[in-house]
Amino acid sequence: MAAIFLASGCTGEPTPLASGPTSSHRLIAPPTVVNSLTVQGVEDGRTVLLSDATRVHIKGVAAPEECWANAATAFAKAFLLDKPVKVDAGDPAIVDEVPLWLDDGTEYALLAVSQGVLRGDSPHDPAFAEAEVAATKAGLGLWGDPCRGQAKPPTSTPPPPPPPVATKPSLVPTTTAAPVFGCAIEYRVTYRWNGGYNADVAITNTGNTPISGWTLHWTFTRGQIVTDMWNATGKQSGADVNATNVAYTANIPVGGKQTVGYTGSTRYDNPTPTGFSLNNHPCPVR
Numbered sequence: 001m002a003a004i005f006l007a008s009g010c011t012g013e014p015t016p017l018a019s020g021p022t023s024s025h026r027l028i029a030p031p032t033v034v035n036s037l038t039v040q041g042v043e044d045g046r047t048v049l050l051s052d053a054t055r056v057h058i059k060g061v062a063a064p065e066e067c068w069a070n071a072a073t074a075f076a077k078a079f080l081l082d083k084p085v086k087v088d089a090g091d092p093a094i095v096d097e098v099p100l101w102l103d104d105g106t107e108y109a110l111l112a113v114s115q116g117v118l119r120g121d122s123p124h125d126p127a128f129a130e131a132e133v134a135a136t137k138a139g140l141g142l143w144g145d146p147c148r149g150q151a152k153p154p155t156s157t158p159p160p161p162p163p164p165v166a167t168k169p170s171l172v173p174t175t176t177a178a179p180v181f182g183c184a185i186e187y188r189v190t191y192r193w194n195g196g197y198n199a200d201v202a203i204t205n206t207g208n209t210p211i212s213g214w215t216l217h218w219t220f221t222r223g224q225i226v227t228d229m230w231n232a233t234g235k236q237s238g239a240d241v242n243a244t245n246v247a248y249t250a251n252i253p254v255g256g257k258q259t260v261g262y263t264g265s266t267r268y269d270n271p272t273p274t275g276f277s278l279n280n281h282p283c284p285v286r
Contacts, residue, residue: 002030042080118142224266229243
């Protein structure tokens with residue numbers, strides 16, 4: 001529910017980015033024989049504890065990638081925790097992996113793959129293959145910054161400097177450009193539902209010097225509340241939000257980008273926040 005995180009208005013009903021080909025797994029395909037249960041706990045993006053005390057892996061998705069694990073857990077909590085679901089459990093003594101549908105018939109595994117939250121684990125199912133290709137092309141979730149499809153977060157260790165080159169001393173004085181701090185923001189709501197939404201805030205370093213350590217600030221105008229955040233540590237006071245880098249997003253090279261994602265709740269319309277700044281420097285919204 002975050003092509004997802006692109007779409008559906010305020011109806012509360014999920015709207016897939018694109019329908020897949022005929023398949024045994026569909027984004028909207030309520031099963032005919034199911035057990036109706038409630039998700040009482042979320043361990044990660046594909047592992048949940050059901051109200052009948054069973055712990056299951058959700059069929060159709062691979063284990064969360066380290067680089068996007070926190071976001072995958074936040075996604076699962078937003079769509080599954082304390083909510084009714086339908087499962088086709090089979091024999092729990094034989095399998096611990098089951099299909100799972102949301103109460104409206106949305107298949108969770110296909111939803112997560114279509115939003116780039118998890119990789120698919122159904123290589124022979126065309127619906128899953130098409131959903132993963134679409135998420136990859138759109139740069140959603142783990143296919144965008146900072147992971148770009150990598151299992152682990154990118155390291156921030158700079159490459160070793162080149163060996164020194166002997167030069168003759170110059171009698172002509174040289175000048176060095178003064179460091180200039182610059183930033184720009186791209187704000188995108190990636191998915192919305194009745195009373196909530198997911199959004200990405202991409203920071204681009206437009207200056208001439210690398211940024212090492214940052215705090216991004218913005219101000220809400222319609223009572224929005226941040227309920228979860230990834231790729232940064234969030235803190236909200238009234239309408240003001242601060243997002244501070246985590247270890248693997250601390251560095252932004254010249255021309256480089258880092259993306260903060262968050263889940264928000266709102267009772268009204270949801271305009272773009274105002275007053276974006278990075279380390280107290282104003283940042284225009286592109």
